[in-house]
Amino acid sequence: MTNHSPTRPGWPEIIAGLTGLVVVGFGGSILVTRLPIDPAAIGLIMTAMSGIGGMAGFLAAYWLRRLDLAAFGIRATTRCWILIGVVGGILGFLAKSAAILAYIAITGDESSPQDIYADGGSGGALNLVLATFFLAIVTPLGEEFLFRGVVTTALLRYGAVVGVVGGALIFAVFHGINPIFPAAFVSGLVAGEVFRRSGSIWPAVIVHAVINLPTVPVLVMARMAA
Numbered sequence: 001m002t003n004h005s006p007t008r009p010g011w012p013e014i015i016a017g018l019t020g021l022v023v024v025g026f027g028g029s030i031l032v033t034r035l036p037i038d039p040a041a042i043g044l045i046m047t048a049m050s051g052i053g054g055m056a057g058f059l060a061a062y063w064l065r066r067l068d069l070a071a072f073g074i075r076a077t078t079r080c081w082i083l084i085g086v087v088g089g090i091l092g093f094l095a096k097s098a099a100i101l102a103y104i105a106i107t108g109d110e111s112s113p114q115d116i117y118a119d120g121g122s123g124g125a126l127n128l129v130l131a132t133f134f135l136a137i138v139t140p141l142g143e144e145f146l147f148r149g150v151v152t153t154a155l156l157r158y159g160a161v162v163g164v165v166g167g168a169l170i171f172a173v174f175h176g177i178n179p180i181f182p183a184a185f186v187s188g189l190v191a192g193e194v195f196r197r198s199g200s201i202w203p204a205v206i207v208h209a210v211i212n213l214p215t216v217p218v219l220v221m222a223r224m225a226a
Contacts, residue, residue: 007071009154013061017150020060021174025053040127043119047216048134054142061150072149077200085194085203089210092190096211099182113178118219131216140208147171147188148195148204156196164192187211 029049032042062072069075104110121131151170156163168188175184187208195204 007067008157009061009065009067009071009150010157011154012064013150014154016064017057017061017146018170018174019057021053021057021146024056025049028053038123039119040123043116043122044127044131044134045120046116047120047131048138051134051138051140051142054139054144054146056142058142058145058150061146072145072153073195073199073201073204074145074149075200077198077202081194081198081200081203082206084198085206086210088190088194088203089207089213092187092207093211093214095190096183096186099186100179103179103182109179111178113176113180114215114219117216118223121216121220122223128216128220132213135216136209136213139212140205143171144191144195144201144205144208147174148191149201152192152195160196164189164196167192 029046032045032049035042058072062069117131117135120134121128147167147170152163152167155166158166168185168191171188172181172185175181190211191204191207194207195201198204
């Protein structure tokens with residue numbers, strides 16, 4: 001993963017990928033919030049947008065040179081690495097929860113940028129299932145393909161620390177400076193290191209999926225209890 005292969009993605013792919021994310025993910029989200037539809041429907045669409053934007057970014061990066069998919073870590077993995085991904089996701093969830101609490105304690109910022117996910121998960125069992133699917137399956141696929149498959153892979157040419165930490169930092173910045181920033185950074189570190197060591201995107205996707213899985217149900221239950 002760290003050799004200087006001419007077939008690995010580089011800065012052009014990073015720029016193309018992040019641009020695609022901004023145009024489709026952020027631009028699309030702005031348009032969605034202006035739609036004259038039910039807030040639950042808007043929330044449901046918004047829950048899917050990070051995954052859609054991430055995948056759009058990955059495709060933009062891929063189409064630059066159409067490298068072999070293996071160059072982005074899209075290759076088969078083993079059951080052992082899948083299990084490691086699950087364990088990493090559980091540990092990552094605990095670590096990101098602690099990171100959020102520490103951030104709030106230090107900054108006093110208790111904003112809830114993920115309330116839109118609670119909107120999407122509200123309104124019945126189907127909404128809850130769909131919002132959870134979007135956040136635990138669609139989002140990990142899109143974001144890991146972009147941030148680990150493209151960004152981390154490209155940065156690994158400068159070494160493991162730059163690749164993993166740099167990729168996690170860029171991932172966190174795109175979540176905004178709010179209580180989700182430290183959570184995204186921690187999640188990116190775990191997913192990035194699993195990706196680097198396994199050489200495959202799939203254990204990183206598993207890490208991300210496990211971390212995201214409880215999010216919508218927890219947000220919906222917190223709203224109901226308030």
